[in-house]
Amino acid sequence: MTKPLFITSAVFVSLMFCGCVINPVTGQKQLILISPAQELQIGAQYAPEIEKQLGGRIENKTLQNYINSIGRNISRISHMPDLDFSYVALKSDTINAMTLPGGYVFVTKGMLEKLDSEAQLAAILAHETAHVTTRHAAWAMTTQIGVDIVLSAISQKTSAGAANMARIGSQLGGLKYSREHETQADTVGLDYLVKAGYAPFAAVETMEMLQKQNEVRPIEFLSSHPNPGNRKEMLLRQINLRLYPKNLKIKRSDYHRYVLMNLDD
Numbered sequence: 001m002t003k004p005l006f007i008t009s010a011v012f013v014s015l016m017f018c019g020c021v022i023n024p025v026t027g028q029k030q031l032i033l034i035s036p037a038q039e040l041q042i043g044a045q046y047a048p049e050i051e052k053q054l055g056g057r058i059e060n061k062t063l064q065n066y067i068n069s070i071g072r073n074i075s076r077i078s079h080m081p082d083l084d085f086s087y088v089a090l091k092s093d094t095i096n097a098m099t100l101p102g103g104y105v106f107v108t109k110g111m112l113e114k115l116d117s118e119a120q121l122a123a124i125l126a127h128e129t130a131h132v133t134t135r136h137a138a139w140a141m142t143t144q145i146g147v148d149i150v151l152s153a154i155s156q157k158t159s160a161g162a163a164n165m166a167r168i169g170s171q172l173g174g175l176k177y178s179r180e181h182e183t184q185a186d187t188v189g190l191d192y193l194v195k196a197g198y199a200p201f202a203a204v205e206t207m208e209m210l211q212k213q214n215e216v217r218p219i220e221f222l223s224s225h226p227n228p229g230n231r232k233e234m235l236l237r238q239i240n241l242r243l244y245p246k247n248l249k250i251k252r253s254d255y256h257r258y259v260l261m262n263l264d265d
């Protein structure tokens with residue numbers, strides 16, 4: 001695991017309280033210099049910043065409620081069923097989805113336009129949910145920005161504080177996970193997808209879509225994610241190894257009705 005480049009006193013203090021934790025998903029020890037309570041605080045404070053930077057919320061209640069309910073059905077069967085997750089659609093035309101520590105998941109209009117079924121949406125949300133439950137988001141933030149920097153920007157109530165919030169907000173929006181983390185999020189996400197009742201092949205379809213779109217022009221989501229071709233192969237291997245129940249949900253018409261038909265409002 002990558003060590004932070006600097007350990008300030010604030011981080012050192014938090015290290016004493018929440019240094020090594022057992023990852024609820026993998027059961028392995030994980031060094032995270034941030035407590036779950038701090039994750040919540042950071043998520044709550046920076047969520048509006050991410051929303052602003054990605055064009056604000058799509059102003060259609062039907063669409064937002066639908067996306068949030070699909071996401072919440074996934075979080076309910078996840079490793080963190082009691083965390084108050086929120087799933088929000090933003091107006092940006094870039095093809096992207098991301099998460100903040102504490103259970104804040106965002107998906108862009110650009111991404112929603114390219115999906116074709118509820119199961120595909122669920123696959124994207126399940127992957128992002130897995131980044132939260134495996135605490136990758138907290139790990140990435142700690143190692144790439146530094147929790148003391150993130151927390152200090154929140155506590156500054158000046159214009160310099162606002163500028164820092166904006167700068168750190170865009171860093172949070174572009175957090176990169178390791179290849180190992182992405183594989184883990186794909187594996188855990190696939191489990192969540194099926195547990196929530198959706199056809200696992202939908203996850204493969206989203207990889208095919210990303211691959212195709214990236215040939216048209218490089219897409220945002222892939223600046224922080226590994227090659228979708230490799231991810232697709234890995235997902236296919238996992239799907240072929242298991243026996244899944246038959247007749248799992250795809251729900252194309254619901255997706256068209258609640259999302260695609262409401263995107264232009």
Ligand SMILES: [Zn+2]
Nearest residue numbers: 131182185225
């Ligand atoms: Zn990811």
